[in-house]
Amino acid sequence: MQKLSPYVPGKPVDELARELKLDPAGIVKLASNENPLGPSPKALAAIQAELSELTRYPDGNGFVLKQRLAQRYSVGVHQVTLGNGSNDILELVARAYLAPGLNAVFSEHAFAVYPIATQAVGAEGRAVAAKNWGHDLDAMADAIDENTRVVFVANPNNPTGTWFDAAALGTFLARVPAHVLVVLDEAYIEYAEGQELPDGLAYLADYPNLLVSRTFSKAYGLAALRVGYAISSPVIADVLNRVRQPFNVNSLALAAACAALDDVDYLAASRRVNDAGMAQLERGFRQLGLEWIPSRGNFIAVDFARDAAPINQALLREGVIVRPVAGYGMPTFLRVSIGTERENARFLDVLTQVLQQ
Ligand SMILES: *Cc1c(COP(=O)(O)O)cnc(C)c1O
Numbered sequence: 001m002q003k004l005s006p007y008v009p010g011k012p013v014d015e016l017a018r019e020l021k022l023d024p025a026g027i028v029k030l031a032s033n034e035n036p037l038g039p040s041p042k043a044l045a046a047i048q049a050e051l052s053e054l055t056r057y058p059d060g061n062g063f064v065l066k067q068r069l070a071q072r073y074s075v076g077v078h079q080v081t082l083g084n085g086s087n088d089i090l091e092l093v094a095r096a097y098l099a100p101g102l103n104a105v106f107s108e109h110a111f112a113v114y115p116i117a118t119q120a121v122g123a124e125g126r127a128v129a130a131k132n133w134g135h136d137l138d139a140m141a142d143a144i145d146e147n148t149r150v151v152f153v154a155n156p157n158n159p160t161g162t163w164f165d166a167a168a169l170g171t172f173l174a175r176v177p178a179h180v181l182v183v184l185d186e187a188y189i190e191y192a193e194g195q196e197l198p199d200g201l202a203y204l205a206d207y208p209n210l211l212v213s214r215t216f217s218k219a220y221g222l223a224a225l226r227v228g229y230a231i232s233s234p235v236i237a238d239v240l241n242r243v244r245q246p247f248n249v250n251s252l253a254l255a256a257a258c259a260a261l262d263d264v265d266y267l268a269a270s271r272r273v274n275d276a277g278m279a280q281l282e283r284g285f286r287q288l289g290l291e292w293i294p295s296r297g298n299f300i301a302v303d304f305a306r307d308a309a310p311i312n313q314a315l316l317r318e319g320v321i322v323r324p325v326a327g328y329g330m331p332t333f334l335r336v337s338i339g340t341e342r343e344n345a346r347f348l349d350v351l352t353q354v355l356q357q
Pocket of ligand 1: 226
């Protein structure tokens with residue numbers, strides 16, 4: 001476990017405020033791909049209504065939320081697994097399918113939890129070199145051997161924002177042997193709908209070794225509550241259900257997720273704000289002569305063509321928190337989550353000053 005490097009989260013606002021004696025109200029955090037709109041009012045009302053029940057254990061089966069998800073996506077209830085964030089889903093997969101002597105394949109510059117969850121159960125992580133910052137799905141299929149049990153793919157990927165289309169996914173799934181579970185991580189899919197990305201759920205019927213994981217943390221704006229889910233074959237769902245904690249999703253999270261799922265206006269607004277914010281940041285970067293990786297998520301990786309750490313430090317001193325991604329093999333980049341128009345403008349102003357220093 002000594003070799004396991006811990007997940008490095010975005011710096012919390014209060015931590016920076018304490019460290020630099022700044023007013024937390026003046027700090028802009030664009031570091032953790034959180035929804036800048038704040039939670040859906042419908043989710044907040046559902047939480048309020050649930051508070052008086054806090055003395056009870058939550059429904060360990062998450063019956064209502066699973067029903068809603070099954071209805072929404074036209075799948076069976078027994079295909080749904082709930083997680084304490086989709087992070088939990090990734091860990092359940094590792095615990096159920098990986099062990100010493102076995103391996104998991106994932107891409108370079110992919111989500112840090114894939115190697116962490118893999119190493120935590122003593123399995124080998126195989127990071128496959130990226131192509132143009134994105135997944136090289138052919139090379140990933142080539143990296144699979146008889147000891148591979150899991151392949152993690154993210155579409156779009158974090159922290160690069162890169163994506164692959166339906167043809168690429170279809171070719172990849174056809175190449176992966178049946179003994180290998182494909183975890184298709186769609187944490188940002190709600191932002192990308194209709195933008196040439198495949199809907200992973202459409203492949204479940206043909207590929208019983210596919211699991212699609214999604215979350216309420218990003219477009220649904222409920223990161224603090226920790227609720228995510230997987231949709232897979234009933235066989236895989238049954239296996240994950242056996243290794244999960246009995247009450248892995250709390251009652252406030254269950255209630256809020258149901259309400260959020262119904263709040264189509266909130267989701268539409270989230271997408272609108274994200275599209276406008278992405279365009280705003282791209283314009284800003286262009287004016288500053290910076291390059292970036294085109295993204296389909298709610299974040300964008302911008303390249304400074306030199307060590308980005310001092311730029312990050314200078315931004316922090318001005319109360320702007322973004323995410324360094326040196327730990328992802330991208331030392332010249334910073335990843336910036338899309339904020340509100342005001343937050344994006346503040347970030348671009350401060351960045352402009354920092355780059356002139
Ligand atoms: C944010 C993120 C997740 C999981 O977030 P949870 O809050 O645990 O649901 C999973 N995968 C990727 C690629 C992410 O960026």
